[in-house]
Every structure is written in C-alpha cells, then in structure tokens.
Amino acid sequence: MAAVLTVECILLFLLLQKTKIGLKIRAVASNPDSSRLVGINAGRMLMLGWALAAALGALAGSLVAGYVDRASTPASWPRCSCPPSPPLPSAASTARSGR
Numbered sequence: 001m002a003a004v005l006t007v008e009c010i011l012l013f014l015l016l017q018k019t020k021i022g023l024k025i026r027a028v029a030s031n032p033d034s035s036r037l038v039g040i041n042a043g044r045m046l047m048l049g050w051a052l053a054a055a056l057g058a059l060a061g062s063l064v065a066g067y068v069d070r071a072s073t074p075a076s077w078p079r080c081s082c083p084p085s086p087p088l089p090s091a092a093s094t095a096r097s098g099r
Contacts, residue, residue, distance in 0.1 A: 024040050
C-alpha cells in the first residue's frame with residue numbers, strides 16, 4: 001500500500017508541476033479571474049481538479065477496503081447508551097395543527 005501511495009504522490013507532483021495542464025490547474029486555483037483573462041477555461045480546469053480528487057478518493061477507498069475487518073458489521077459495533085430521541089412530527093400532524 002505504501003508503494004502505491006508513493007507512486008501516486010510522485011505522479012500527482014509531476015502532473016501539477018511539470019505539465020501545462022498542471023500549470024493551468026494551479027493558475028485557476030490561485031486566481032480564476034486572471035486565468036480566464038489569459039484564455040484558460042476555468043470551468044474545465046475546476047472540473048478536471050474535481051475529477052482528480054474523485055479518482056484519488058476512489059483509489060484510497062479501494063486500498064482501505066482491503067484492510068477492513070469483514071467480521072466487523074454494524075450489528076457487532078458498540079451500542080449507544082443514550083436515551084432514544086423523541087419521534088419527529090409527521091407531515092399529517094403538522095398540517096392538522098396549522099404550523
């Protein structure tokens with residue numbers, strides 16, 4: 001897992017520091033208005049940034065999923081000793097009371 005994360009960090013560094021796309025992403029992150037003035041499509045770069053974040057999150061989730069204990073189900077988790085909360089009013093009772 002550490003090797004995958006190391007490779008991921010190196011690739012992300014190279015993408016953001018050594019490519020034109022990385023320069024555009026950094027420009028939009030720094031100052032979207034100025035980057036629009038020089039012809040960078042800020043919406044597209046923001047979309048690409050969010051796509052990168054989603055891909056990295058998916059990779060991290062898939063790596064962590066291998067370490068989750070399969071015997072640990074919600075039924076075996078400790079229970080809260082708090083008193084139960086009162087039920088929320090239903091839409092019908094709210095309409096009848098005029099609130």
